[in-house]
Amino acid sequence: MTNKKIEQATKAVWSGEKEYLAHGATQVPVVHSVAFGYDDIDEWYEVAIGKRKGHIYGRNTNPTVQAFEDKVRELEGAEASTSFSTGMAAISNALLTVLKPGDRIVSIKDTYGGTNKIFSEFLPKLNIDVSLIETGNHEAMEREIKKGCKLVYLETPTNPTVKITDIARIAKVAKEVNALVFVDNTFATPINQNPLNQGADLVIHSATKFLGGHADALGGVVCGEKHLVNAMYHYREINGATLDPMAAYLLLRGMKTLKLRIDKQQENAMKVAQFLEKHEKVDRVFYPGLPTHHHHDVAKRQMRGFGGMLSFALKGELDAVRQFLPKLEYAHRAANLGSVETTVGPARTTSHVENTPEERKALGIPEGLVRYSAGIEDSNDLLADLAQALDAIK
Numbered sequence: 001m002t003n004k005k006i007e008q009a010t011k012a013v014w015s016g017e018k019e020y021l022a023h024g025a026t027q028v029p030v031v032h033s034v035a036f037g038y039d040d041i042d043e044w045y046e047v048a049i050g051k052r053k054g055h056i057y058g059r060n061t062n063p064t065v066q067a068f069e070d071k072v073r074e075l076e077g078a079e080a081s082t083s084f085s086t087g088m089a090a091i092s093n094a095l096l097t098v099l100k101p102g103d104r105i106v107s108i109k110d111t112y113g114g115t116n117k118i119f120s121e122f123l124p125k126l127n128i129d130v131s132l133i134e135t136g137n138h139e140a141m142e143r144e145i146k147k148g149c150k151l152v153y154l155e156t157p158t159n160p161t162v163k164i165t166d167i168a169r170i171a172k173v174a175k176e177v178n179a180l181v182f183v184d185n186t187f188a189t190p191i192n193q194n195p196l197n198q199g200a201d202l203v204i205h206s207a208t209k210f211l212g213g214h215a216d217a218l219g220g221v222v223c224g225e226k227h228l229v230n231a232m233y234h235y236r237e238i239n240g241a242t243l244d245p246m247a248a249y250l251l252l253r254g255m256k257t258l259k260l261r262i263d264k265q266q267e268n269a270m271k272v273a274q275f276l277e278k279h280e281k282v283d284r285v286f287y288p289g290l291p292t293h294h295h296h297d298v299a300k301r302q303m304r305g306f307g308g309m310l311s312f313a314l315k316g317e318l319d320a321v322r323q324f325l326p327k328l329e330y331a332h333r334a335a336n337l338g339s340v341e342t343t344v345g346p347a348r349t350t351s352h353v354e355n356t357p358e359e360r361k362a363l364g365i366p367e368g369l370v371r372y373s374a375g376i377e378d379s380n381d382l383l384a385d386l387a388q389a390l391d392a393i394k
Protein backbone atom coordinates (compact mmCIF):
# COMPACT_ATOMS: atom_id res chain seq x y z
CA MET A 1 0.00 0.00 0.00
CA THR A 2 1.04 3.59 -0.48
CA ASN A 3 1.87 5.86 2.44
CA LYS A 4 -1.27 7.91 1.89
CA LYS A 5 -3.12 8.28 5.16
CA ILE A 6 -6.31 6.24 5.04
CA GLU A 7 -8.80 5.42 7.79
CA GLN A 8 -8.96 2.13 9.73
CA ALA A 9 -12.20 1.06 8.00
CA THR A 10 -10.49 1.34 4.60
CA LYS A 11 -7.37 -0.46 5.82
CA ALA A 12 -9.48 -3.31 7.20
CA VAL A 13 -10.87 -3.87 3.71
CA TRP A 14 -7.90 -3.15 1.44
CA SER A 15 -4.60 -3.37 3.30
CA GLY A 16 -2.23 -6.23 2.76
CA GLU A 17 -4.08 -7.89 -0.11
CA LYS A 18 -2.94 -6.47 -3.43
CA GLU A 19 0.43 -8.16 -3.73
CA TYR A 20 -1.07 -11.62 -3.12
CA LEU A 21 -3.80 -11.45 -5.77
CA ALA A 22 -3.23 -13.46 -8.94
CA HIS A 23 -5.01 -14.22 -12.24
CA GLY A 24 -7.25 -11.18 -11.80
CA ALA A 25 -8.75 -12.62 -8.63
CA THR A 26 -10.23 -10.03 -6.26
CA GLN A 27 -9.69 -12.26 -3.22
CA VAL A 28 -6.49 -13.58 -1.68
CA PRO A 29 -6.11 -17.30 -2.47
CA VAL A 30 -5.68 -19.96 0.20
CA VAL A 31 -2.30 -21.42 -0.66
CA HIS A 32 -2.27 -24.89 0.87
CA SER A 33 1.08 -25.91 -0.62
CA VAL A 34 3.55 -26.93 2.09
CA ALA A 35 6.63 -26.31 -0.07
CA PHE A 36 7.53 -23.81 -2.81
CA GLY A 37 9.70 -25.05 -5.69
CA TYR A 38 12.51 -23.44 -7.73
CA ASP A 39 14.17 -24.52 -10.98
CA ASP A 40 17.06 -22.13 -10.50
CA ILE A 41 19.09 -23.19 -7.48
CA ASP A 42 20.72 -19.77 -7.14
CA GLU A 43 17.31 -18.12 -6.91
CA TRP A 44 16.22 -20.82 -4.45
CA TYR A 45 19.27 -20.08 -2.30
CA GLU A 46 18.64 -16.33 -2.34
CA VAL A 47 15.06 -16.82 -1.19
CA ALA A 48 16.21 -19.27 1.49
CA ILE A 49 18.66 -16.77 2.99
CA GLY A 50 16.13 -13.94 2.76
CA LYS A 51 17.94 -11.97 0.04
CA ARG A 52 15.02 -12.30 -2.35
CA LYS A 53 11.24 -12.31 -1.72
CA GLY A 54 9.55 -15.70 -1.83
CA HIS A 55 8.58 -18.76 0.12
CA ILE A 56 10.38 -21.99 0.91
CA TYR A 57 8.41 -24.05 3.39
CA GLY A 58 5.06 -23.55 5.11
CA ARG A 59 6.36 -23.63 8.67
CA ASN A 60 8.34 -20.47 7.86
CA THR A 61 6.17 -18.39 5.54
CA ASN A 62 3.07 -18.70 3.36
CA PRO A 63 1.41 -16.11 1.05
CA THR A 64 -2.08 -16.30 2.64
CA VAL A 65 -0.57 -16.05 6.11
CA GLN A 66 1.51 -13.05 5.03
CA ALA A 67 -1.54 -11.23 3.64
CA PHE A 68 -3.17 -11.60 7.06
CA GLU A 69 0.00 -10.37 8.83
CA ASP A 70 0.24 -7.36 6.50
CA LYS A 71 -3.35 -6.31 7.13
CA VAL A 72 -2.91 -6.37 10.91
CA ARG A 73 0.46 -4.59 10.61
CA GLU A 74 -1.13 -1.71 8.68
CA LEU A 75 -4.05 -1.46 11.12
CA GLU A 76 -1.58 -1.24 14.02
CA GLY A 77 0.68 1.19 12.16
CA ALA A 78 3.66 -1.10 12.73
CA GLU A 79 6.90 -1.67 10.89
CA ALA A 80 6.63 -5.47 11.05
CA SER A 81 4.31 -8.28 12.10
CA THR A 82 4.33 -12.05 12.39
CA SER A 83 1.64 -14.57 13.18
CA PHE A 84 1.10 -17.68 15.28
CA SER A 85 -1.25 -20.65 15.54
CA THR A 86 -3.13 -19.11 18.51
CA GLY A 87 -3.11 -16.03 20.71
CA MET A 88 -1.36 -17.98 23.47
CA ALA A 89 1.33 -19.07 20.98
CA ALA A 90 1.86 -15.37 20.15
CA ILE A 91 2.14 -14.49 23.84
CA SER A 92 4.45 -17.35 24.84
CA ASN A 93 6.68 -16.90 21.79
CA ALA A 94 6.90 -13.15 22.39
CA LEU A 95 7.87 -13.68 26.04
CA LEU A 96 10.33 -16.50 25.47
CA THR A 97 12.04 -14.65 22.63
CA VAL A 98 13.11 -11.74 24.84
CA LEU A 99 13.41 -13.27 28.33
CA LYS A 100 16.27 -15.24 29.83
CA PRO A 101 16.95 -16.71 33.28
CA GLY A 102 17.51 -14.02 35.89
CA ASP A 103 15.26 -11.48 34.14
CA ARG A 104 12.43 -9.72 35.89
CA ILE A 105 9.08 -8.75 34.45
CA VAL A 106 6.37 -6.50 35.84
CA SER A 107 2.75 -7.12 34.90
CA ILE A 108 -0.79 -6.86 36.20
CA LYS A 109 -2.87 -9.37 38.14
CA ASP A 110 -5.75 -9.35 35.64
CA THR A 111 -4.11 -10.68 32.50
CA TYR A 112 -5.92 -13.36 30.47
CA GLY A 113 -6.03 -16.68 32.38
CA GLY A 114 -3.55 -18.42 30.08
CA THR A 115 -1.10 -15.52 30.30
CA ASN A 116 -1.46 -15.54 34.07
CA LYS A 117 -0.62 -19.26 34.02
CA ILE A 118 2.61 -18.54 32.08
CA PHE A 119 3.51 -15.96 34.71
CA SER A 120 2.68 -18.15 37.71
CA GLU A 121 3.73 -21.60 36.47
CA PHE A 122 6.15 -21.56 33.54
CA LEU A 123 8.33 -18.45 33.86
CA PRO A 124 9.31 -19.12 37.50
CA LYS A 125 10.63 -22.54 36.35
CA LEU A 126 13.05 -20.66 34.09
CA ASN A 127 14.15 -18.52 37.03
CA ILE A 128 12.34 -15.48 35.65
CA ASP A 129 10.91 -13.25 38.35
CA VAL A 130 7.34 -12.03 37.81
CA SER A 131 5.82 -9.18 39.83
CA LEU A 132 2.06 -8.89 39.39
CA ILE A 133 0.55 -5.56 40.41
CA GLU A 134 -3.06 -4.73 41.26
CA THR A 135 -4.55 -3.82 37.86
CA GLY A 136 -5.18 -0.10 37.57
CA ASN A 137 -2.90 0.85 40.49
CA HIS A 138 -0.55 2.97 38.39
CA GLU A 139 1.49 4.26 41.34
CA ALA A 140 2.31 0.73 42.56
CA MET A 141 3.21 -0.31 39.03
CA GLU A 142 5.51 2.68 38.56
CA ARG A 143 7.28 1.87 41.84
CA GLU A 144 7.87 -1.74 40.76
CA ILE A 145 9.12 -0.75 37.31
CA LYS A 146 11.56 1.77 38.79
CA LYS A 147 13.24 -1.06 40.73
CA GLY A 148 14.40 -2.26 37.30
CA CYS A 149 12.99 -4.88 34.94
CA LYS A 150 13.44 -6.29 31.46
CA LEU A 151 9.80 -6.20 30.42
CA VAL A 152 6.48 -4.58 31.33
CA TYR A 153 3.53 -6.65 30.15
CA LEU A 154 0.12 -4.99 29.90
CA GLU A 155 -3.35 -5.96 28.80
CA THR A 156 -6.00 -3.24 28.53
CA PRO A 157 -8.94 -3.51 28.82
CA THR A 158 -8.61 -6.70 30.86
CA ASN A 159 -10.48 -9.93 30.88
CA PRO A 160 -13.10 -10.20 32.45
CA THR A 161 -13.59 -7.06 34.57
CA VAL A 162 -12.47 -4.66 31.79
CA LYS A 163 -9.99 -2.69 33.88
CA ILE A 164 -7.91 -0.04 32.13
CA THR A 165 -4.21 0.74 32.32
CA ASP A 166 -2.82 4.06 31.05
CA ILE A 167 -0.37 2.78 28.42
CA ALA A 168 1.45 6.09 27.77
CA ARG A 169 1.96 6.72 31.49
CA ILE A 170 3.41 3.25 32.17
CA ALA A 171 5.48 3.21 28.97
CA LYS A 172 7.14 6.47 29.98
CA VAL A 173 8.39 4.97 33.25
CA ALA A 174 9.39 1.72 31.52
CA LYS A 175 11.57 3.72 29.09
CA GLU A 176 13.42 5.27 32.05
CA VAL A 177 14.70 1.81 33.05
CA ASN A 178 15.10 0.59 29.43
CA ALA A 179 12.33 -1.97 29.80
CA LEU A 180 10.33 -3.26 26.84
CA VAL A 181 6.55 -2.76 26.90
CA PHE A 182 4.22 -5.42 25.47
CA VAL A 183 0.48 -4.79 25.23
CA ASP A 184 -2.20 -7.43 24.63
CA ASN A 185 -4.63 -5.42 22.46
CA THR A 186 -7.18 -8.21 21.95
CA PHE A 187 -10.10 -6.46 23.68
CA ALA A 188 -9.57 -2.99 22.20
CA THR A 189 -8.57 -4.03 18.66
CA PRO A 190 -6.73 -1.55 16.37
CA ILE A 191 -10.10 0.15 15.80
CA ASN A 192 -10.11 1.48 19.36
CA GLN A 193 -6.42 1.90 20.20
CA ASN A 194 -2.93 1.55 18.74
CA PRO A 195 -0.58 0.86 21.69
CA LEU A 196 2.53 1.43 19.53
CA ASN A 197 1.51 5.10 19.24
CA GLN A 198 1.35 5.29 23.03
CA GLY A 199 4.87 4.06 23.68
CA ALA A 200 4.51 0.26 23.51
CA ASP A 201 7.21 -1.79 21.77
CA LEU A 202 5.00 -4.73 20.85
CA VAL A 203 1.28 -5.21 20.38
CA ILE A 204 -0.18 -8.70 20.68
CA HIS A 205 -3.56 -10.05 19.53
CA SER A 206 -5.51 -13.20 19.94
CA ALA A 207 -6.87 -12.96 16.36
CA THR A 208 -9.32 -15.69 17.39
CA LYS A 209 -11.48 -13.04 19.00
CA PHE A 210 -12.44 -9.66 17.45
CA LEU A 211 -10.02 -9.65 14.51
CA GLY A 212 -11.49 -12.82 13.01
CA GLY A 213 -14.85 -12.04 14.54
CA HIS A 214 -16.72 -15.18 13.50
CA ALA A 215 -15.50 -17.75 16.04
CA ASP A 216 -14.33 -20.09 13.30
CA ALA A 217 -10.53 -19.78 13.32
CA LEU A 218 -7.73 -19.68 15.91
CA GLY A 219 -4.77 -17.37 15.46
CA GLY A 220 -2.37 -14.91 17.05
CA VAL A 221 -0.27 -12.02 15.81
CA VAL A 222 2.37 -9.58 17.08
CA CYS A 223 3.33 -6.17 15.63
CA GLY A 224 6.27 -3.89 16.35
CA GLU A 225 9.69 -2.86 15.12
CA LYS A 226 11.47 -5.15 12.67
CA HIS A 227 14.33 -6.28 14.92
CA LEU A 228 11.95 -7.36 17.69
CA VAL A 229 9.35 -9.02 15.44
CA ASN A 230 12.02 -10.79 13.38
CA ALA A 231 13.44 -12.36 16.54
CA MET A 232 9.95 -13.68 17.35
CA TYR A 233 9.46 -14.90 13.79
CA HIS A 234 12.76 -16.75 13.99
CA TYR A 235 11.84 -18.46 17.25
CA ARG A 236 8.40 -19.41 15.87
CA GLU A 237 9.69 -20.78 12.56
CA ILE A 238 11.79 -23.20 14.60
CA ASN A 239 9.35 -24.15 17.36
CA GLY A 240 6.60 -24.49 14.76
CA ALA A 241 3.63 -22.60 16.25
CA THR A 242 2.69 -21.55 12.71
CA LEU A 243 -0.67 -20.14 11.59
CA ASP A 244 -2.50 -22.44 9.17
CA PRO A 245 -3.28 -20.91 5.71
CA MET A 246 -6.99 -21.76 5.93
CA ALA A 247 -7.24 -20.10 9.34
CA ALA A 248 -5.30 -17.12 7.96
CA TYR A 249 -7.84 -16.80 5.15
CA LEU A 250 -10.82 -16.92 7.53
CA LEU A 251 -9.20 -14.29 9.75
CA LEU A 252 -8.38 -12.14 6.73
CA ARG A 253 -11.95 -12.30 5.46
CA GLY A 254 -13.35 -11.63 8.92
CA MET A 255 -11.16 -8.56 9.29
CA LYS A 256 -12.74 -6.83 6.30
CA THR A 257 -15.77 -6.02 8.47
CA LEU A 258 -13.76 -5.22 11.61
CA LYS A 259 -14.74 -1.55 11.78
CA LEU A 260 -18.44 -2.24 11.16
CA ARG A 261 -18.51 -5.01 13.74
CA ILE A 262 -16.67 -3.05 16.45
CA ASP A 263 -18.92 -0.01 15.93
CA LYS A 264 -22.06 -2.14 16.36
CA GLN A 265 -20.65 -4.28 19.18
CA GLN A 266 -19.68 -1.28 21.28
CA GLU A 267 -23.01 0.43 20.61
CA ASN A 268 -24.74 -2.73 21.86
CA ALA A 269 -22.36 -3.13 24.82
CA MET A 270 -23.07 0.43 25.98
CA LYS A 271 -26.85 -0.08 25.82
CA VAL A 272 -26.60 -3.42 27.64
CA ALA A 273 -24.33 -1.92 30.33
CA GLN A 274 -26.72 1.00 30.90
CA PHE A 275 -29.71 -1.36 31.06
CA LEU A 276 -28.04 -3.76 33.51
CA GLU A 277 -26.75 -0.96 35.74
CA LYS A 278 -30.35 0.05 36.50
CA HIS A 279 -31.67 -3.48 36.97
CA GLU A 280 -32.64 -4.56 40.51
CA LYS A 281 -31.19 -8.07 40.16
CA VAL A 282 -27.77 -6.84 39.08
CA ASP A 283 -25.19 -6.00 41.73
CA ARG A 284 -22.42 -4.42 39.64
CA VAL A 285 -21.63 -3.71 36.00
CA PHE A 286 -18.10 -3.38 34.67
CA TYR A 287 -17.84 -1.40 31.43
CA PRO A 288 -15.26 1.32 30.65
CA GLY A 289 -17.94 3.38 28.87
CA LEU A 290 -19.91 3.90 32.09
CA PRO A 291 -19.01 7.05 34.09
CA THR A 292 -19.13 4.78 37.20
CA HIS A 293 -16.18 2.77 35.83
CA HIS A 294 -13.03 3.21 37.91
CA HIS A 295 -10.92 4.35 34.93
CA HIS A 296 -13.57 5.86 32.68
CA ASP A 297 -11.43 9.02 32.28
CA VAL A 298 -8.33 7.08 31.16
CA ALA A 299 -10.43 4.97 28.77
CA LYS A 300 -12.00 8.12 27.30
CA ARG A 301 -8.60 9.64 26.66
CA GLN A 302 -6.84 6.49 25.47
CA MET A 303 -9.48 4.70 23.41
CA ARG A 304 -11.49 5.71 20.35
CA GLY A 305 -14.36 3.53 21.58
CA PHE A 306 -15.09 1.49 24.71
CA GLY A 307 -15.29 -1.93 23.08
CA GLY A 308 -17.77 -4.78 22.96
CA MET A 309 -16.87 -6.46 26.27
CA LEU A 310 -18.51 -6.01 29.65
CA SER A 311 -19.14 -8.09 32.72
CA PHE A 312 -21.63 -8.01 35.55
CA ALA A 313 -22.25 -9.62 38.91
CA LEU A 314 -25.74 -10.81 39.76
CA LYS A 315 -27.08 -10.20 43.27
CA GLY A 316 -27.87 -13.90 43.78
CA GLU A 317 -24.27 -14.91 42.88
CA LEU A 318 -23.61 -18.35 41.35
CA ASP A 319 -27.11 -19.61 42.10
CA ALA A 320 -28.63 -16.72 40.15
CA VAL A 321 -26.17 -17.27 37.28
CA ARG A 322 -27.29 -20.92 37.09
CA GLN A 323 -30.90 -19.81 36.60
CA PHE A 324 -30.17 -16.83 34.36
CA LEU A 325 -27.74 -18.11 31.73
CA PRO A 326 -29.81 -21.01 30.30
CA LYS A 327 -32.73 -18.62 29.71
CA LEU A 328 -30.85 -16.39 27.26
CA GLU A 329 -32.04 -17.08 23.74
CA TYR A 330 -29.67 -14.88 21.73
CA ALA A 331 -26.34 -15.74 23.34
CA HIS A 332 -23.98 -18.66 23.07
CA ARG A 333 -22.89 -19.96 26.45
CA ALA A 334 -19.30 -20.59 25.46
CA ALA A 335 -15.65 -19.85 26.27
CA ASN A 336 -15.16 -17.31 23.54
CA LEU A 337 -15.63 -13.60 22.83
CA GLY A 338 -15.52 -11.04 20.03
CA SER A 339 -17.78 -12.93 17.64
CA VAL A 340 -20.76 -11.59 15.66
CA GLU A 341 -23.01 -13.61 17.99
CA THR A 342 -23.43 -12.45 21.57
CA THR A 343 -21.44 -14.83 23.76
CA VAL A 344 -21.71 -15.18 27.52
CA GLY A 345 -20.12 -17.22 30.27
CA PRO A 346 -19.09 -17.13 33.89
CA ALA A 347 -15.42 -16.12 34.31
CA ARG A 348 -14.93 -19.31 36.33
CA THR A 349 -15.63 -21.43 33.23
CA THR A 350 -14.14 -19.14 30.56
CA SER A 351 -11.24 -16.69 30.91
CA HIS A 352 -10.12 -17.97 34.33
CA VAL A 353 -10.94 -21.67 34.17
CA GLU A 354 -7.20 -22.37 34.49
CA ASN A 355 -7.20 -20.76 37.93
CA THR A 356 -8.27 -22.26 41.25
CA PRO A 357 -11.18 -20.67 43.19
CA GLU A 358 -8.57 -19.23 45.58
CA GLU A 359 -6.62 -17.69 42.70
CA ARG A 360 -9.81 -16.20 41.25
CA LYS A 361 -10.67 -14.74 44.64
CA ALA A 362 -7.21 -13.18 44.86
CA LEU A 363 -7.75 -11.73 41.38
CA GLY A 364 -11.00 -10.08 42.50
CA ILE A 365 -13.19 -12.18 40.21
CA PRO A 366 -16.53 -13.06 41.87
CA GLU A 367 -17.59 -16.68 41.21
CA GLY A 368 -20.93 -15.28 39.99
CA LEU A 369 -19.45 -12.87 37.47
CA VAL A 370 -20.90 -13.09 33.96
CA ARG A 371 -18.77 -12.03 31.02
CA TYR A 372 -20.77 -10.57 28.16
CA SER A 373 -19.39 -10.18 24.66
CA ALA A 374 -21.91 -8.14 22.71
CA GLY A 375 -22.62 -9.35 19.18
CA ILE A 376 -23.99 -7.42 16.22
CA GLU A 377 -27.67 -8.26 16.83
CA ASP A 378 -30.35 -5.58 17.17
CA SER A 379 -29.91 -3.97 20.58
CA ASN A 380 -33.64 -4.06 21.43
CA ASP A 381 -33.69 -7.82 20.95
CA LEU A 382 -30.66 -8.19 23.23
CA LEU A 383 -32.21 -6.01 25.94
CA ALA A 384 -35.52 -7.89 25.78
CA ASP A 385 -33.66 -11.18 25.99
CA LEU A 386 -31.72 -10.05 29.06
CA ALA A 387 -34.90 -8.74 30.70
CA GLN A 388 -36.77 -12.03 30.39
CA ALA A 389 -33.75 -14.05 31.60
CA LEU A 390 -33.29 -11.77 34.63
CA ASP A 391 -37.03 -12.11 35.42
CA ALA A 392 -36.55 -15.88 35.57
CA ILE A 393 -34.21 -15.58 38.58
CA LYS A 394 -36.16 -16.64 41.69
Ligand SMILES: *Cc1c(COP(=O)(O)O)cnc(C)c1O
Pocket residue numbers: 086087088089112114155159184186187206207208209218219220
Ligand atom coordinates in the same frame (compact mmCIF):
# COMPACT_ATOMS: atom_id res chain seq x y z
C1 LIG B 1 -8.39 -15.44 24.16
C2 LIG B 1 -7.34 -14.51 24.62
C3 LIG B 1 -6.00 -14.87 24.55
C4 LIG B 1 -5.55 -16.23 24.04
O1 LIG B 1 -5.86 -16.42 22.70
P1 LIG B 1 -6.08 -17.87 22.03
O2 LIG B 1 -6.26 -17.54 20.59
O3 LIG B 1 -7.29 -18.47 22.66
O4 LIG B 1 -4.86 -18.66 22.32
C5 LIG B 1 -5.06 -13.95 24.95
N1 LIG B 1 -5.42 -12.72 25.43
C6 LIG B 1 -6.71 -12.36 25.52
C7 LIG B 1 -7.04 -11.01 26.06
C8 LIG B 1 -7.72 -13.23 25.13
O5 LIG B 1 -9.00 -12.86 25.24
